[in-house]
Amino acid sequence: MMDTTLDLPVLPLAQPEPPTTPTNATHTVYVETYGCQMNVNDSEIVLGVLNTNGYAPVDSADDADVILLNTCAIRDNAERKIHERLKALDHLRNGKRQRVVGVLGCMAERLRSSMLDTGLVDIVVGPDEYRKVPELVEAALHGSHGIAVKLSRVETYDDIVPLRTEGIAAWVSIMRGCDKFCTFCVVPFTRGRERSRPLQSIVDECKGLWDSGFREVSLLGQNVNSYVDEASNYDFADLLEACARAVPQLRIRYTTSHPQDMSDKLIDTMAAYDNICKYIHLPVQSGSDRILQLMNRTYSVDHYMKRIERIREAMPLCALSTDIIAGFCTETEEDHQATLDVMRAVKYDGAYMFAYSPRENTKAWKMGDDVPDEVKQRRLQEIIALQNDVSRELNAAETGRLHSVLVEGPSKRNSAEWKGRTDTNKTVIWQHVADDGGVGDYVVGDVVQVRITRSTSATLFGSLEV
Ligand code: SAH
């Protein structure tokens, strides 16, 4: 998961219907999203709520009456970035045109009224209070600041239609919150208790997405393995199966799995359906049992490695990625080497790698932050360098393989080249416009066959096979 501003591509695609601008639109709204994929879907939910209340979405803060930052609190630098952005937006807020600036999301939930005290924002809304955004915005347009940060045990926004403006791949939140309480993590505090949407509503959403042109969905939760349909007791594997059967051509992904609860049933369900993508994000965090225990991750390295073995037995070509934290409290050189050993043993296709950032009010906050910054950074760099080598090696081994690739559209650098993703979540680039000027006979959203001819650590390149 990333904590960068998401660079949402604008694609020349035909299929998904464009967002509807209400004919009675009175104001414009711009939402900027930081943090994880759940925040991306939450921004779509907020836009859905605002759209039905007469607000039209726009693509830039300059054009908007209402500017909302959907924020992340996972690491200190994520929050610092938001503060800088708010300062940069202040000239708009204090300009001639009347505008409202608001913060949503995890940082809003964590910092609450102190966000208002910065003098840079008019409204503060936590992740479970998005139904109140229209009334808070309305009041702010009339000069009153507002805050709504109550967490809920039941809110899932199940009845709200997210306003999706992007691509052919949709994010679908299947649950909210987290009950795992890893000692380093703010999410249980910013997102509250775990709660799941009913299975049938998720299946119906997948069907609706297919009918309106989407070709891939990612089912989202902080720990999808805890998903449960309360009424029927269906678990996450049941949900995956139900979605895979209901829309057999829809590509289905999910994130994130917790290694403790990655069940055989889930692995076997993935293996049984061609439209469930063979890609698993299984964050290990550390390769040292002592550190895993301090993190309250509730599994050992041995358990984790046995899960990896089980996955590979069932799905030999399944891609794997992970999250790793460098320099957690008391981490020794030996612990760090153990993390590198796990990386060498698993050979992840990709990894999100972070220096430990202590977060107030978490258990780990009280354990101190005793690994000096330069040591953390050095260890992080070693982790990144190793991952780059592994990614390069694994991608090189792709040469000659044939992949089914979901067409996403022109690559950023060169419009004669198009890109898409393999079932294993790797980006592939191929020549779309031939030397004689002819173009490929497919559109965004089709699946094409691409033979891999070369690669870098980040990207595969190939040629189309007809
Ligand atoms: N629910 C997911 C993780 C969500 S947060 C899971 O359990 O796997 C995404 C990643 O951010 C985490 O996996 C972790 O690697 C990282 N992270 C979370 N808190 C952090 C902190 N305080 N410092 C550094 N990295 C952190």
Ligand code: SF4
């Ligand atoms: Fe945070 Fe752990 Fe929950 Fe993931 S499982 S969101 S790391 S508390």
Ligand code: F3S
């Ligand atoms: Fe960040 Fe909140 Fe997601 S803290 S990673 S936006 S759940």
